[in-house]
């Protein structure tokens with residue numbers, strides 16, 4: 294039988310590798326007389342280094358769940374541990390702090406500032422931290438390099454394609470070195486080749502150890518994640534590893550380029 298210390302070490306190691314742990318989450322929205330039960334008992338664990346896609350019909354609760362994972366909203370009941378910290382009852386200020394420290398966001402719309410260069414856009418989330426100017430610029434340049442845009446640092450959004458703008462948004466999400474990247478329909482505004490290019494970037498980041506949770510309604514996109522969750526009526530109906538997870542870089546070789 295292991296001694297108490299060994300057991301403690303094991304519990305600590307397990308906690309360290311679990312990034313997200315949710316237990317019996319419920320979410321109600323009050324809409325005048327009616328009450329929408331948007332999440333109906335969701336329990337889930339996400340380990341460090343996972344790449345998870347969330348699918349499901351419109352209205353099944355995907356965004357509600359992502360908003361809670363992203364500390365943009367709180368559950369009505371249930372528990373949410375983010376790196377072992379119970380954030381389910383945090384107030385708005387505490388949630389904002391956690392968001393900036395631990396989470397990176399990518400949305401369908403790129404939400405870049407128009408009159409601001411790629412480098413400055415990427416740097417934005419660091420403005421709310423204590424990091425000094427030199428370090429901020431270094432980190433922003435590194436993040437741009439990680440998404441293959443080192444040579445576009447001084448470009449404005451209007452001088453970049455949609456795919457490049459979304460890559461800047463990914464760089465911006467990485468700049469504070471988050472524990473997890475949350476992406477809600479990141480390829481929703483992109484053509485199919487550009488979508489696969491974004492998935493290539495996400496796969497490369499995941500290879501480096503970044504934990505990623507992605508919402509998509511497209512099977513072709515979800516297949517690039519290692520694990521796929523399907524929501525229905527506010528519950529998880531399916532949670533399975535992707536059997537033959539293709540490499541986006543390989544798929545790209547089979548897709549026509551714009552010049553073709």
Ligand code: ADP
Nearest residue numbers: 322324329331350351352353354355356357358
């Ligand atoms: P999905 O992202 O899968 O399309 P949502 O999480 O947006 O689903 O919505 C789940 C359910 O909750 C739906 O019935 C939706 O109408 C309802 N809902 C979502 N957001 C709100 C809100 N802010 N107020 C009231 N009802 C909402």
Ligand code: MG
Nearest residue numbers: 352355356357
């Ligand atoms: Mg949604």
